[in-house]
Amino acid sequence: MSLTRFLLAWRTIPLRDREVIDALVHPSHAGPSAELAKALKAWRGSHYWSDEPDGRHLVLTHAADPRPGERWVAHVVLFAATLFTTTLGGAVFAGAVSVDTALTLSDWGHVLAHGWSHGLVFSLPLLTILMSHELGHYVTARRYLLDVSPPYFLPGPPLPIGTLGAFIRLRTILTDRRQLIDVGAAGPFAGFVIALPVLWIGLALSRPALSGAFGMEVWAGDQPLWHLGDSIITRLVRFFAMGDAPGIVMHPIAVAGWFGMFVTALNLLPIAQLDGGHILFAASPKHHQGLGRGFWIVIMLMGWFWIGWLIWGSLVLVLSRGRLGHPPVLDTYRPLPRSRRWLAWASLILFVLTFAPIPLAQFGP
Numbered sequence: 001m002s003l004t005r006f007l008l009a010w011r012t013i014p015l016r017d018r019e020v021i022d023a024l025v026h027p028s029h030a031g032p033s034a035e036l037a038k039a040l041k042a043w044r045g046s047h048y049w050s051d052e053p054d055g056r057h058l059v060l061t062h063a064a065d066p067r068p069g070e071r072w073v074a075h076v077v078l079f080a081a082t083l084f085t086t087t088l089g090g091a092v093f094a095g096a097v098s099v100d101t102a103l104t105l106s107d108w109g110h111v112l113a114h115g116w117s118h119g120l121v122f123s124l125p126l127l128t129i130l131m132s133h134e135l136g137h138y139v140t141a142r143r144y145l146l147d148v149s150p151p152y153f154l155p156g157p158p159l160p161i162g163t164l165g166a167f168i169r170l171r172t173i174l175t176d177r178r179q180l181i182d183v184g185a186a187g188p189f190a191g192f193v194i195a196l197p198v199l200w201i202g203l204a205l206s207r208p209a210l211s212g213a214f215g216m217e218v219w220a221g222d223q224p225l226w227h228l229g230d231s232i233i234t235r236l237v238r239f240f241a242m243g244d245a246p247g248i249v250m251h252p253i254a255v256a257g258w259f260g261m262f263v264t265a266l267n268l269l270p271i272a273q274l275d276g277g278h279i280l281f282a283a284s285p286k287h288h289q290g291l292g293r294g295f296w297i298v299i300m301l302m303g304w305f306w307i308g309w310l311i312w313g314s315l316v317l318v319l320s321r322g323r324l325g326h327p328p329v330l331d332t333y334r335p336l337p338r339s340r341r342w343l344a345w346a347s348l349i350l351f352v353l354t355f356a357p358i359p360l361a362q363f364g365p
Contacts, residue, residue, distance in 0.1 A: 090122025136190025195260030202254025
């Protein structure tokens, strides 16, 4: 069924991966009318409404056909490697593998015999959190028919956690700021929804620390390894899961949940093209550059208290090629719906809840 009889005007924007139609709907059908609603059900693609000064618009999209296939081998190999390194790290937390063995892989027999089953208790919940975060981005992008890659997982040294995170590749320009904030915010919220019960269960399985200890401790067998800093959410969950215990030795599941919260906060930093940067640009394009630079300076200054902030800030600067700006969307001037402004505020609240000023400190020798 043709949609043209419901429209006053429209423009078609052909892109490599899809075709976008910005259509001004006739006032008599802007409700929408029953006839237009029926026609939209038959539309082969995605659509959403936009209330603009000249009337109600429909943003219609249909995907290019065919799209190139994915090279799944790289995704599978990287995921398998990350599963191995995170499981090895988890085996250290469980006391099944020593730190030296994990870092040097000096005893493969011992690692495979004793480390695998113990380490999965950590690696599976951690990778579930990371996968949920990336699938939040991926599914939302696919709902808008955007050309996006499946997640790439990055293996890392077994300690601290065996991974450098995960990412997806968005291989196209976004249509407007609504799409940008939806795709940017979906990852942190999806990851948080999984990280919260993981943290709660893990803390319930943790044990009180020795007398005089304070906060959250990660042990490698019978030796303390790190002290993890609190965010608002970890402090609240600690209270409800363990009462007023001043110090705890964290179960590997709790460590996975804590790092899930930490990853959420890192991604929500309102800088460059981090998830928080996407959200900030969507909410206020003209303020993105100034606020992003200011926040980057604050993060670098916080490196005085934890060197990891210096490393993360420098990495963001390198990956953004020395620029902390944000690439444009196709239609920057399309108004952001009120519901998405609430989403921006909710993202800020989530960042405040999950941010730990001094995340990690190593115990002395």
